[in-house]
Amino acid sequence: xxxxxxxxxxxxxxxxxxxxxxxxxxxxxxxxxxxxxxxxxxxxxxxxxxxxxxxxxxxxxxxxxxxxxxxxxxxxxxxxxxxxxxxxxx
Amino acid sequence: xxxxxxxxxxxxxxxxxxxxxxxxxxxxxxxxxxxxxxxxxxxxxxxxxxxxxxxxxxxxxxxxxxxxxxxxxxxxxxxxxxxxxxxxxxxxxxxxxxxxxxxxxxxxxxxxxxxxxxxxxxxxxxxxxxxxxxxxxxxxxxxxxxxxxxxxxxxxxxxxxxxxxxxxxxxxxxxxxxxxxxxxxxxxxxxxxxxxxxxxxxxxxxxxxxxxxxxxxxxxxxxxxxxxxxxxxxxxxxxxxxxxxxxxxxxxxxxxxxxxxxxxxxxxxxxxxxxxxxxxxxxxxxxxxxxxxxxxxxxxxxxxxxxxxxxxxxxxxxxxxxxxxxxxxxxxxxxxxxxxxxxxxxxxxxxxxxxxxxxxxxxxxxxxxxxxxxxxxxxxxxxxxxxxxxxxxxxxxxxxxxxxxxxxxx
Numbered sequence: 239x240x241x242x243x244x245x246x247x248x249x250x251x252x253x254x255x256x257x258x259x260x261x262x263x264x265x266x267x268x269x270x271x272x273x274x275x276x277x278x279x280x281x282x283x284x285x286x287x288x289x290x291x292x293x294x295x296x297x298x299x300x301x302x303x304x305x306x307x308x309x310x311x312x313x314x315x316x317x318x319x320x321x322x323x324x325x326x327x328x
Numbered sequence: 329x330x331x332x333x334x335x336x337x338x339x340x341x342x343x344x345x346x347x348x349x350x351x352x353x354x355x356x357x358x359x360x361x362x363x364x365x366x367x368x369x370x371x372x373x374x375x376x377x378x379x380x381x382x383x384x385x386x387x388x389x390x391x392x393x394x395x396x397x398x399x400x401x402x403x404x405x406x407x408x409x410x411x412x413x414x415x416x417x418x419x420x421x422x423x424x425x426x427x428x429x430x431x432x433x434x435x436x437x438x439x440x441x442x443x444x445x446x447x448x449x450x451x452x453x454x455x456x457x458x459x460x461x462x463x464x465x466x467x468x469x470x471x472x473x474x475x476x477x478x479x480x481x482x483x484x485x486x487x488x489x490x491x492x493x494x495x496x497x498x499x500x501x502x503x504x505x506x507x508x509x510x511x512x513x514x515x516x517x518x519x520x521x522x523x524x525x526x527x528x529x530x531x532x533x534x535x536x537x538x539x540x541x542x543x544x545x546x547x548x549x550x551x552x553x554x555x556x557x558x559x560x561x562x563x564x565x566x567x568x569x570x571x572x573x574x575x576x577x578x579x580x581x582x583x584x585x586x587x588x589x590x591x592x593x594x595x596x597x598x599x600x601x602x603x604x605x606x607x608x609x610x611x612x613x614x615x616x617x618x619x620x621x622x623x624x625x626x627x628x629x630x631x632x633x634x635x636x637x638x639x640x641x642x643x644x645x646x647x648x649x650x651x652x653x654x655x656x657x658x659x660x661x662x663x664x665x666x667x668x669x670x671x672x673x674x675x676x677x678x679x680x681x682x683x684x685x686x687x688x689x690x691x692x693x694x695x696x697x698x699x700x701x702x703x704x705x706x707x708x709x710x711x712x713x714x715x716x717x718x719x720x721x722x723x724x725x726x727x728x729x730x731x732x733x734x735x736x737x738x
Contacts, residue, residue, distance in 0.1 A: 275599050279540055295378060295537075295544055 243289075243317070247310045250288060254281040264307035274302050285309065291316035334512045337585040338574040338737070340423075341567030343416025344677050345409040347383035347560055347664050351416060355664065355674065356681040359689040360710050364663040366547060366558050373530045378537045380544055382528055383560030383665025385409070396483075402469055403479065404444035405526035409563035409670075410476035411483060414520055418484060421567040422579060423518060425484050435516040436477045436490040437507040438565070439499030439523035441669030442532070443492070444471030449529035476524050480565070488516045497629075499523050500564065500672030501722040501730035505588040507568050517573045522673035524563035533559070541633055547666075549630035549659035549691050550637050550705045552698040557631040560665025564673025571738075581737040583680045586717070587616025593727030599635055600723055605643035608729035609719060613647070616733035618717055620651040623733075625688050625718040627675045628705075630659020631666055638700045640721065645703075656713065658706040662692035672722040676732065682715045683736045 241249075244264075252259040255271040262271065268278050278301035286292055293312060344351060347365035348358035358365060369382045391408040392400055394415065403411070425431040447470040454460040469475065474492040481490045489510060493503040500523025507521035536542055536559060543556035574581055589611025593604035613620065629640055645652045660678045667674055678689050687710050694707035720732040 275596060279538070282540070283538060295540060295542075 243313055244310045246288065247285060247313055248306060250284050251281065251306055251309070254284060262306050264305065264310075266306050267303050269302040278302055285313060289313055289317060291320055335514065336571035337508045337511050338569050338571045338579070338581045339566055339583045339585055339680065340569045340574050340579045340581055341417035341419070341421030342564070342582060342677055342680060343413035343420070344562065344564045344674060345385055345389060345412050346562040346564070346674055347385060349386055350389060350412065352564070352677045355677050359660050359663055359678050360681060360685070360687045362663070362690045362692055362708060362710055364692050366663070366665055371528065371530070371533070377530070377533055378544070379533050379542055379559070381546065381558055383558055383667070384528060385561055399479070399483070402466060404447045404470040404475060406440055406444055406524045406563070407470070407476045407479050409526060409561070410438055410524040410565060411479055413522065413524070413563040413565035414480045414483070417565045417567050418520065421569070423567065425486060430518065431485045432487045433517040434486040435488040435507055435510050435519040436481045436486050437493060437503045437519060437521045438477040438480065439493045439495070439501070439503030439669050439672070440473055440476060441494065441496050441499050441525055442527050443473035444475060445527035445529050445532055447471040449531050452531065480520055486520065494669070495728045495730065496724035496726055497666070497668050497671055498722040498724035498728045498730040499669035501720065501732055502590065502728075504566065504585070504672065504676065504732060505590060505730060508585050508588065511568055511570050517570050519568040520565060521568060522563065522565035522676075523670040525668045525670040526561045527668065528559060528561055543632060546693050547632045547662045548693040549628070549632040549662050550641070550698060550701040551694045552696040554632045554634065554637065556633055557661070558665045560667040560671070562664070562667045562670050562674055564670060564677055566673070566676065583683045583737055584735040585732065586618070586735045587612050587614070587733040589615060589729075589731040591729045593729070595727055597727070598725050600639045601727065602639050602642040602646060604727060605640060605721065605723055605729050606646035608731040609643065609647035609721065612719055612731040612733040616717070616735065618733060620648045623648070623651070623717045623719060624656060624713065624715045625679070625682050626655050626657045627679050627718065627720040628657050628659045629721040629723045630661050630691065632659070632661065636723070637698070640723070641701045641703055652703060655704065656688045656706050656711060657703045658689055658691045660689050662694070672720065672730070672732070675720050675722075679718045679720045679732075679734055683718060683734060686714050687712055688715060
C-alpha cells in the first residue's frame with residue numbers, strides 16, 4: 239500500500255468498512271461508515287500495525303464518532319513522535 | 329415459573345481468596361470499610377505493558393498452606409485459589425461428607441472464565457519463546473477448565489455432579505445458579521459452588537490492552553470520569569444446602585439463595601443490552617417471589633466502562649420501575665476489581681455481608697456524578713441500613729446475563 243498517509247489510512251478504513259475507498263471522506267465518522275464498537279477497535283489495530291505505531295490509550299474515547307481525518311491526524315502525530323524519539327535515541 | 333415442590337436453598341458457608349487477602353471476612357471487612365485493593369500492577373513484564381493497575385491477590389498469599397504436598401504440583405493458580413476458598417467455606421459449614429453418604433449427594437460446580445491461563449502462558453513461553461523441546465507433563469491436568477471443580481471433589485470425597493461452567497464474566501453466577509437448581513430439584517442436597525480466576529498473565533494482559541477497555545488509573549463505576557475496568561483475580565466458594573437439610577442439623581444460615589434469572593442479549597458480542605439485563609433481573613425477582621419494593625440492595629455488575637454503567641442503570645430502571653430510585657445500588661468492583669469468572673462470587677460475599685450485617689458496601693471513587701447514571705450508588709461510604717433482599721448482577725461479554733436473588737436468613 240503506497241500513497242499519502244491519508245490515502246493509506248482511507249484504504250484501511252474502506253477495507254474494514256467493506257466499502258469503496260471513494261466513499262471515505264475526511265469528515266466521515268466510523269459510525270457513518272458502519273464501523274462500530276469492536277470493529278472500530280480492530281480498525282485502530284490495523285492502522286497501528288500498518289504504520290508500526292502505537293496510539294496512546296484513549297480511555298472513555300468513543301472511536302465510533304472519530305472522523306477519518308482525525309485518524310489521519312493521529313497517525314501523522316504518532317509518526318512524528320516516533321521520528322522524534324528515534325532522533326533522540328541516536 | 330415457581331413450582332410448589334421446589335426446595336429452598338440455604339447458604340451455610342463462604343470462603344474467598346481476593347485482592348483484599350485470605351478469607352471471606354477479610355474481603356467483607358475491606359468492602360464495608362470502603363477500602364480498595366487496587367494498586368500498581370505487580371508483574372515481571374510490567375515495563376512492557378500499558379496496564380498500570382490491577383487488583384491482585386497479595387504476594388503474601390501462600391498457596392502451599394494446608395495443601396497436600398502431592399497435590400500442589402497439580403495446581404494452576406486458579407485451582408490454588410479455589411481449594412483455599414473451598415476449605416474455608418466447608419469448614420464454616422461444619423458439614424461431614426463421610427456421614428450418611430453425603431459425599432454422593434454433594435455437587436461441585438465451579439465457574440471460571442478462562443481456566444488455567446497461567447499454565448497455558450508458561451507453556452507457550454517455553455515452547456515458542458525458548459524453543460523448548462517438550463511441554464511440562466502436568467500441563468493438561470493443570471490447565472483444564474474443570475480442574476478446580478475436580479480438585480475440590482477429590483479433596484473432600486464429593487461424588488455428586490461435578491463440572492465447570494464458563495460464561496466469561498458471568499461464570500460464577502451461572503455456576504451458582506446451576507448448583508442451586510440441583511438442590512431445588514433434588515439432584516443434590518449440598519453443592520460446593522462459586523468462581524475462580526487467575527489470568528493476569530503477560531499474554532492475557534496484552535489482549536485486554538488491545539481491547540482498550542482498561543482504566544489506567546483506578547476503577548470508577550458510575551462516575552463521569554470513569555476510564556474503564558480494572559482487572560482482578562481471586563476465588564469465592566460457597567456451600568449451598570437444601571434449607572431443610574441445613575435446619576435439620578442446626579446449621580448457621582448465612583442467607584437464602586431465593587431465586588435467579590438468566591438471559592442472553594442475542595445482539596452484540598460485546599455491547600450490552602439493557603433489555604437483556606432487565607429481563608434477567610425481572611426473572612430473578614419472579615423466581616424468588618419478590619416484588620420490586622421487597623428489594624433494598626442491588627450489587628451491580630458495575631465494571632466502570634462507559635458502556636456497562638449507563639446500560640446497567642437503564643436496565644435497573646426497566647426492571648424495578650418506580651422503586652429503582654429507592655434502591656441502594658453499589659459496585660464493589662471499585663474495590664476488588666473485576667475478577668472476571670470469579671467476580672460474581674466475590675460479589676456474593678458482599679451481598680451476604682449486606683444481608684447479615686445490615687451494611688451496604690459503597691461504590692468507591694464515585695466523585696463526579698454522571699447524568700446518565702442517576703441511581704443511588706452509595707458513593708464512597710458504606711451505609712448502615714436493613715437489607716431484606718438483594719440482587720447480584722453479572723453480565724458477560726457474549727451478551728450473557730446471570731442474576732442472583734438473595735434473602736436474609738430466615
